[in-house]
Amino acid sequence: MNHTQKQPHARLLVVDDSLDELRLLKQLLDAHNFQLSVAFDGHQGYTRAQLLQPDLILLDVQMPRMDGFAACRLLKADPRTRHIPIIFLTAAQSTQERLTGLSIGGVDYVIKPFSAEEVLARIHIHLKLSTRGMTVADALDQGLKHTPDEVLLQAGIQLIRSCLHEPLTVEDIARRLGSYEKKLSAVFRQHTDLTVFAYLREERLKQARNWLAETESSIQAIAEQLGFQNAGNFATAFRERFEVSPSTYRKMMRCAAVANVSNAS
Template identity: 70%
Template sequence: MFNAKGLIEACHLLIVDDSLDELRLLKTLLDAHHFRLSVAFDGLQGYQRAQTLRPDLILMDVRMPKVDGFAACRLLKADPKTHNIPVVFLSAANAPEERLTGLSIGGVDYVTKPFLAEEVLARVRIHLRLAGRPERTGDMATVADAALDPDEVLLQAGIELIRRRLGEPLTVDEIATRLGSYEKKLSALFRQRTGLTVFAFLREERLRTARQWLAETDTGVQDIAEQLGFQNAGNFATAFRERFGLTPTAYRKSVRAGHPIED
């Protein structure tokens, strides 16, 4: 990737964008600097090509048909073959919450359109140098190349999304959409591989997280209930007691006394 002076040499970039005009603009810019380029026209195609081509960096649009850039990034980060590839979002979706979403799900940068060519080039070079991935050898290669089947990648991406959004009132359809999938498939996948429905898995993660916070922090029961998406402290206390046999307050006291309950 780099020569003896640390200069980038013919790195392979994957551009994922459904706009032909944007693709032409980026191709002209990056061709002039001798990058090797591949393209994809939606998030799913981008994810699939990243699996096969293993580019050094991905430039990813957000608003695309079929599977958007956020869904594609979630899949990329859930797959051992692609999770280390830097993803730079390059999008007209420039609301603060969209930029924060892009960075929180694993993007290394977020550039808004219309962009300055010099800025894109500078950020590409920065993240290629930061990535600086050495050639994989031995056991590391085995781990990095360990292929998960597509359903397992989708499941892991779903689990990660749920864990990051425990406090949000998510529906199964919303979760599936954020993964570029659909409700029926995601529901069946969770039942088959976790033995739980999506909602049951979400509830279990909320309660396990609540138990950890009760044991390790001084956060109030009301605040824990609100932050983890329960309607109120009463509903939280009821759910916690049904799952663990103690109210949240009683559990915290048992931990402080050195008698934590076992799962």
């Protein structure tokens, strides 16, 4: 593949705790006129991305202190960095890991040990796509600033909403964000007046309400899909929140829909 078309102004941030991998990538990318910066863990990578505003990030998955997934969640929750394309670097070839990385905002994967031609091809592709795909909203976002707590909050909310089906604990959520339970709990209480668990429960119940009204899924199935231990626990929680049982709420919504159709005709 021909890579004679160089991009001398493209700024890349490589985040990897392996000095050998960094050395190889530096040699490769320096030879192709990229402006290169490096970081050695996810936290340092997130901080440098805020400061440097690179055009693309190559992000290792398995790192100490903060892994690549946690760093990606923060980067995508921050208006200053959410537009930056992230290519994950990983030695693992697990389909589930790749799906996780793509679902939280990564645009691609490079499997280690990597081929120089493949790394360059993927970088060039996503730099071009990123330039074409930049929207007015993305440009405006870059001028916004969130405090570290606000970024952590938004990353936590996005994680919760995408994992309602999982039996999450506060410790699980904090770990996936590269934070710790006490810090995350304080941020949620300050900004939402709810504990992390209460916020998670509220999001599950709001989703349950939507599914009861809009789908034919059984109450048991809805309970399972939203991480409740069983239909009984789900029904109790739903009744406490909305003062009506799930089955009664579904009947009310169906009656309302029928009435709306009759009125319209």
